[in-house]
Amino acid sequence: MTHMRIAMVAAAVAVFASGCATKDWVKHVVGKERVETEQRVGQVEQRVGQVDARVGSEGQRLEGRIGEESKRIDAVGMKVKSVEEATEATRGVATAARERADVAVVRADEVDGKLTRLWTSRHKRSVVDTVRVQFGFDRFELDDRAQTTLVTLVEELKKNPALGVLLEGYTDPRGPRSYNLELSQRRVDAVRRYLVTNGVEMWRIDALGFGPLDGKETPDAQKRRVTVTLTLSE
CATH class of the missing domain: 3.30.1330.60 (OmpA-like domain)
Incomplete structure (x- = not known):
């Protein structure tokens, strides 16, 4: 009877010891997985940061190009406006010249008429x-x-x-x-x-x-x- 109890106690101790060993192993495995996961998360975050940096740099570059293109467009607009103003001024000069020519023609006709009248009545x-x-x-x-x-x-x-x-x-x-x-x-x-x-x-x-x-x-x-x-x- 005594031997049987001893055997039972030994068995219980073995089971308990085995249970403790299993828990330690689980903790070890879980801890290792956690470390690896945290490392992978850190790597992912680092890559995300690098991508963000590249995106930010590219965005700044694009904004700079957009600014330059806007300035070029404004410059072209100013040149177009200058050309339009010069064209309008030229048109005005041409109109004035045409009006002066018309006046000169009328004036010439008047002179011809007066000369004819004076010549006719000279005697x-x-x-x-x-x-x-x-x-x-x-x-x-x-x-x-x-x-x-x-x-x-x-x-x-x-x-x-x-x-x-x-x-x-x-x-x-x-x-x-x-x-x-x-x-x-x-x-x-x-x-x-x-x-x-x-x-x-x-x-x-x-x-x-x-x-x-x-x-x-x-x-x-x-x-x-x-x-x-x-x-x-x-």
Whole structure:
């Protein structure tokens, strides 16, 4: 009986010892797996960090390229705007030039008509008197001397209703001919305006600007004038 108990106790001790050994083994295996898992997790996190870094770097690079492209687009937009403005300015210049050309054509027609009329009536008039109204360089305003000269003419025209007036404007040859032609007409218009303002009827006045006077024998200062001719119809 005693031996049987001893045997039973020995068996129980063996089972208990075996159970303890199994638990230690399990703990060892589990601990090893945990370490390996943590190592793998660490490696994965490290790779994820590297990927994040590469993504961040690539994102910054792309943002930089996008910024550069935006600047290029803005620069192209500025160039396009400049071209559009230059085109519009050129169009404006062309329009102005065309308008000036149209005015010049009309002006030429007027000059031709007046010359024809004057030429046709040249034998029907006799010259009564001729005076010169002088102007400064590049000027068309009447100064005191010019107005004093015209006062006498106005009085003569008022006394003699049969008298007519022929105004011929001139300039010196300096500068473009087209500009001088316009300047000579402005001088003629200034004299005509003075005569009309002081009571001379418009229909009695023929006025025409002939532009520059050539010829070295006449000083330039004397070329800047309006020749006023009093005429009497025959």
